[in-house]
Amino acid sequence: xxxxxxxxxxxxxxxxxxxxxxxxxxxxxxxxxxxxxxxxxxxxxxxxxxxxxxxxxxxxxxxxxxxxxxxxxxxxxxxxxxxxxxxxxxxxxxxxxxxxxxxxxxxxxxxxxxxxxxxxxxxxxxxxxxxxxxxxxxxxxxxxxxxxxxxxxxxxxxxxxxxxx
Ligand SMILES: [Zn+2]
Numbered sequence: 317x318x319x320x321x322x323x324x325x326x327x328x329x330x331x332x333x334x335x336x337x338x339x340x341x342x343x344x345x346x347x348x349x350x351x352x353x354x355x356x357x358x359x360x361x362x363x364x365x366x367x368x369x370x371x372x373x374x375x376x377x378x379x380x381x382x383x384x385x386x387x388x389x390x391x392x393x394x395x396x397x398x399x400x401x402x403x404x405x406x407x408x409x410x411x412x413x414x415x416x417x418x419x420x421x422x423x424x425x426x427x428x429x430x431x432x433x434x435x436x437x438x439x440x441x442x443x444x445x446x447x448x449x450x451x452x453x454x455x456x457x458x459x460x461x462x463x464x465x466x467x468x469x470x471x472x473x474x475x476x477x478x479x480x481x
Contacts, residue, residue, distance in 0.1 A: 321396035322442040330360040337374050338445025341437035343456050345447065347415065349375040358415035380435040381452060382411035387427055397441065404468075409433050409449050419447035422467035424454055438462040 327335065337346040337360075348357040350364035351371040363370050387407030393399045405421035419435050421427060433449040436456055440446050441464070448467045456462065 320441075321400070323397045323440045323444065324395050325442045325444055327444070330362075334360045335445045338437040338439075340374075341376060341445070343436055343458050343462065344376050344378040345380045345417075345435055345437050346374055346376045348372040356411070356413050356415045358417055377411070377413055380411055380413070382409040382413075382417075382433055382435060382449075384408070384425070384427070384429060384431050384433050384449065385410045385416065386429065387421060407433075407449055409435050409447075411435065417447055419449040420464060420468050422448050422450040422454070423469055424451040425449055426451075436462060436467075438464045438467065440464045 340346055348360060349355070349372065350357065350367060350369055351373055352369040353364060353367040355364055355366040357365060357372060362372070364372065385408050387405060390398070390404045390406065391402055393402065393404070398404055405427060407419055407421050407427070408416050409419055410416050417435055425431070425433060432452050434452040434454070434456070435447050435449050437445050438448050439461055446464060448464060450456070450467060
């Protein structure tokens, strides 16, 4: 067998909902939103974290802008797909709309706490929706499915370290 490994696909029932919503994100992100108090719900769940209401609907944030509040560089992974692509950067972005979301960090983002980022929904190699955080000035092509590897290019550790300086 010589099949390439895929990213992990194990998801909770809420992960499946997240995945279904992501298919209509078209360059933005789609999250549940509370119809009573307006809060955006992430991680996905079936009641509002602010008012405990259950009156939720899906809504698209066309320009999901936010601020990078934390990030880390993974050096190893138990997942074969990621292990072949180390190091790998992930971060926490506080969206202007309210929720904090975890995203893969795209090429071009400086990885500086406090920097502005745009979060978009992309598909990974396992056909699952994930978030990627990008430099807000970066062009995001519309009208087609965006792929994680369009924005996060696996590089040698030396290239990555030089880029981080
Ligand atoms: Zn609410």
